[in-house]
Amino acid sequence: MKNESNNTEKKEAGFLYKHRYLIARRVVQLSIISLYIAGNIWGWKILQGNLSASKIFDVIPMADPYATLQMFAAGIIVGTDVLIGAAIVIIFYGLIGGRAFCSWVCPVNMVTDLANWIRVKTGLHREEWQLRISRKLRYWILGISLVLSALIAVPAFEFVSPISMLHRGLIFGMGMGWAAVLAVFLFDLFVTKNGWCGHICPLGGFYSLITKPSVLRVKHDADKCTLCLNCKNICPEKQVLHMIGKESVFVTSGECINCARCIEVCNDDALNFGLRYKPQGKKEEGKND
Secondary structure, eight states: OHHHHHHHHHHHHHHHHHTHHHHHHHHHHHHHHHHHHHHHHTOOSSEEEOSSEEEETTTEEEEOHHHHHHHHHTTOOOOHHHHHHHHHHHHHIIIIIGGGIIIIIOTHHHHHHHHHHHHHHHTTTSGGGOOOOOTTHHHHHHHHHHHHHHHHTSOTGGGTOHHHHHHHHHHHOOTTHHHHHHHHHHIIIIIOTTHIIIIIOHHHHHHHHHOTTOSEEEEEOTTTOOOOOHHHHHOTTGGGGTTTTTOOOBOOOTTOOOOOHHHHHOTTOOEEEEEOOSOOOHHHHHHHO
16 A cells, blocks of 8 residues: 555656646636736735736836837827836836736737647648648737837727636626637637737737746757657747757747746656856857747
């Protein structure tokens, strides 16, 4: 009985370690949502508002820099607290966290992850089931949203954003927001893998552009790599892992969402988080653009 108990404990410990980043991401995402809900229902001051604009401890302002940019384009007068909040977010993700918002904060990430899990379990992840969409499409949508904001004098993407609809719905009540969330889920499930986050979402495209200088990065050790390619198979932005099996460098592309899925599936310990304090050489920078 003791041996069976020990084996069970080892398996559980192994499972928790293998999925440590996934568990951490879900804890962070659900904790953030819970704090927003608590702020709305019980008036907790820890985190109040929503992802577009909020305050930490009723003192530190936070604002979505992409939404703020749309407001600028629409000619809307933006308050000082919003500008400070947007600057704080840009500094944090741009210089430290990278595109971590998409995998550690955004609630839609849980929806698209569920769709991807079902795709794998049912075989829908096979290439013949996918509609091929350019990842550059999100940048076109980003640009178009700013042009539309200027033309119609309102933040264009905010009116149709599944991110805002889901987050505000969870805090204040869902209403018809479920339709947009369901559309994203079905799109990722039946149309193309990582369709919304990896190809369409302009907010993800925005963070891709501003987070290239960030210091928290995944580091690849080519000497340990056995080219099993588990990392590329699971990565939602596999184009950022072009160095696998070739050279020991950091993943410097702004499109990396720092989700750590590649780290979890790497049995060679060839991928880990690290701090990139020194800029890469010219040759490496050119390859990573």
